[in-house]
Amino acid sequence: MKSNYEKFKVPDSILFTVELRGVAIINKKSMRKYVVIYPEAALWLVMVEGHTWEKTVELLTAITGKSEKETKNWIHRCINKWRQSHIIE
């Protein structure tokens, strides 16, 4: 899980902005739009700030109120989902 997290990269074609409802993301290459709603949006913002895996898990555990194990699994699922959508590499 940690290595899955640490390998992520936001492609150059991706732009995003923080909205009240979450994070609005656009892919200039595919011309597609996405909205990542909270709490996934919180994960996105923590990730793009470049926090370590340990810090990200700590922050998201506090934000979501889940256990550390559940949080790790949830982060893993979000990352996989975003990779499939090509908003991260």
Added chain:
Amino acid sequence: MANLSITTVCNKKCVYCFAYDATDDRGKSHMSITTYSKALEYLERSGINQVRLMGGEPTLHPQFISFLKMALDRNFDLMVFTNGLMPIKVLDFLESINHGRISILLNMIHPDEGNPNGVLKQKDVISRLGHLVVPGINIYSKQFDLDYIVDYFHEFELQKEIRLGIAHPMLSRNNVFLHPKDYSYIGEKIIELKKKMVAIGVNIGFDCGFVPCMFPIESFELLKEELKKTGNCCLPLIDFLSDGTIISCYPLNNLLKIEMDDQMSSTELVKRFEIELELFKDVGIYPHCSTCPLFKTRCNGGCMAFRIQRFMH
């Protein structure tokens, strides 16, 4: 609607200028008569009956008078966007033709701007062309004073209209612009101005980028006419630059430039710009726009340049 930026030359250096890339000193150029003719043909083809001449300062184009005559001969109405610091021969010409089909949108120099000669020159222009003149004010800071314009209506015979614009950010450089966080503050000032304008029978017209939420709901009745257009005018415009390229508006000028084509109509051009801007249409100038009940009904979210600027990598 389409604007023709016939020259990049300007004799003012407004801090908020959002036509700067079209007026860059490094590349001064005037629109050729061939390009101008093609632009007029485009307007005719697109069913647009008004020629809107901009710059730079359009009156500094060496063939400005010929350009006016060409447009009038082809039965266009004309609107000239000027700072008023125009050559005497242009002023004499405009005064002599006294044409009902010409309007002068005069970008006002604020009395506190430190340009007393400019203010005097503008007053001279207004005293001679007042019946053609619509004063225009570009609001570029929170501290902006609007009240000075009331005196002009007492002193001169102007058209019974005033145009208010908001200075918008340019994507290609850092100009001074009014930040959306200050819109509601300016909205209060506009309400005060509106009350004074109502008293003297002057209408206010809003340029692009105004949004309904910059005004308190209780003022909606007072601003009923202005609000009919507010929030929905940030659609792709067509701006012809002096070199013959076409952009959708000045602040977005580095986003997409299209070479003028002899067959192209406004519908096709607007469609091409809309495709380019489509990605950014789901956000507004504020993070809460996309959850606002007015979004995409009465308001499209404000200036597209600011909306694009909100995005980061």
